[in-house]
């Protein structure tokens with residue numbers, strides 16, 4: 001059998017595996033959240049607040065979708081014309097066209113092009129979130145955050161590109177196998193190591209002071225069978241008014257993180273309710289599920305790219321000889337971006353189902369749908385979420401059920417509907 005036949009066979013096996021894992025781990029059943037309850041909840045929200053939230057999201061849209069459109073356009077221009085290959089060649093030129101220099105500097109140039117053209121849109125979005133009082137960051141702080149996230153992205157990108165092109169360089173016929181395995185391992189490593197390494201780059205964490213809230217959070221986690229090592233406060237208030245909490249780490253490193261904004265904006269009962277939701281993610285191993293699906297999906301993508309690499313017309317468009325050379329970075333990114341745009345609704349759907357399950361977990365664990373509902377109202381108000389967003393946007397990109405959906409789910413749960 002040829003390497004190509006092996007690749008095609010492996011692809012089929014991985015796709016079946018992916019489908020089986022998805023079928024078993026994704027919570028397909030959605031706890032009831034009747035539309036009648038959603039509309040009732042919507043009607044009970046202050047009218048001016050709903051109007052303001054909708055105004056805020058309308059103001060954000062041109063920046064968000066503009067960045068998406070221009071970013072995609074530039075990525076396609078770099079990938080489906082010889083422009084990207086030319087950029088990578090320039091990156092490697094000072095080093096005599098060495099493949100390592102091409103992979104690192106060429107990769108940097110191609111990704112930077114995409115970042116730079118979307119920068120004005122990001123700045124525009126920043127002016128909107130500042131105008132609506134969600135962000136309190138100065139341009140200085142905003143720039144520092146941007147540079148930090150570029151630096152984190154550059155390090156991860158460098159590791160990925162170097163690893164990938166080392167494999168295509170040293171195993172030109174079988175790179176898809178090593179590449180798929182390596183990419184899957186990288187996804188697993190990033191998923192578990194990244195939060196630990198990256199969180200402190202952006203925020204400072206301090207243990208929550210002893211007191212009734214800390215005790216009740218630790219007691220809640222113990223009662224749930226998801227013991228945590230610590231409860232930490234993140235200094236989110238230096239950049240945002242938005243509130244949030246999450247559980248990170250696994251096993252002995254697991255900790256609850258609460259934004260300091262949450263402590264000042266929400267009641268202790270509401271904080272407990274949010275943390276109960278986060279414990280649901282930990283208990284159902286949602287991070288692990290996401291990681292396994294992500295690792296399988298990435299392995300599938302690498303093999304699919306290898307097979308796509310025999311499409312001569314595509315290679316001719318990009319002005320490259322093979323898809324495994326660093327000069328094809330632009331083509332690679334173009335394909336990945338296109339798949340990302342197409343796959344977004346499916347990802348959002350899965351995410352919403354997982355979030356709805358965590359909501360249900362919070363309702364069961366606290367047995368307090370009223371506080372859960374007031375917490376949702378508070379979160380929506382402080383974060384200026386559109387309580388009932390347009391259907392197209394919800395289906396395309398909403399990672400969480402809408403505020404009115406979550407309030408309706410609490411009402412249905414309170415009536416004993418499951």
Ligand SMILES: [Zn+2]
Pocket residue numbers: 277278281355358
């Ligand atoms: Zn969640």
